[in-house]
Amino acid sequence: MDDIPSAVLYRQTMDHYPKSAIGCFIISDAWDEQAVLELKEKSKAWFLVGLQIDNMDFDHLDIIEGIVRCQPDKVKAVTELLNVNAASTIIGIDVVDIKSLFECGNLFQFIQASATGDFESNLIKVTTHKLVNQLSKARHIKGLFIGMESVQSLPIEVFAYVADAVEELLPNISENIYYRSSMTDESNSFHLKAIYAEE
Template identity: 80%
Template structure:
């Protein structure tokens, strides 16, 4: 498990950014995200990496189409078309706004645990923060039942206010109790949301 005080970011450069082929120029970021079926080829990806100065590239797979596995891509994340923004925001660890966070080095370590990953998420709304955390955690754990043998997991927590450590501990205990064999490869981040009376959990895990 990895988390630390999130106080190391001093500029507005995103750690993850979603790039499109139609862009006239590629802004800088550390992690270059792109949708695989947007006609990217090796030449275009090399150009993207060079111009954006991205440390590594992550492809987002939004359908079941085949794609060429290129060495230039660090990993591929499966998600739904309406989840592309959620995946990119989860990987943008520079935007983490509370004391629990990770950095781009940790994200690189995450993707070194596999080539193919799955994105999942769960949420709940209501008045009681403790109930929201319990309900959302159980929803996420239910989705992770098929991923007991995963090699790595990254979880993002989103709440309207800074989470108490007790809340973080509840989520961590539930997840690590299910996936107790990969404790050193579970990463967490915590951030704020402007959606009132809500709690969200978003996760990426390595597929076996």
């Protein structure tokens, strides 16, 4: 079971759909209702998430859990963020938490912030400030999922710093904020990636 990824990006051109808990697909790839139902059945996905990379609407919201808006070059980043099997276990997030997040709304936005440099504490502060600044421009956030990426396993103080900054901005939704951490091979960098639901 641990070998099955939490999230997989599916294309209609695939010969077969490998199993996953969260099936992601790009809405503009001409997925109709029948194709989406077939994807859900063949991938054995617990739920489906549409990725909106343009202004194309998706009429079959009752089949999928939600839509994440992102730029075309961020599709991989969204899928990796949702792939909680690849995360560290220090926080203990899993697919059930992702399902709960998507119960906060149907439409989500993807954002990210990063910094590079030699001093880890500065990277964390700068990146957190950038993310909080982006979140402050959103309207009435109902649910939020933040992924932290660093070259090494993060100490609990980093989680606390990021969580305090975010929850100070969004005190009313603290029970609907989820965190994860993962490793990157990019040295001297710190990344925060997030999806959030707006009212």
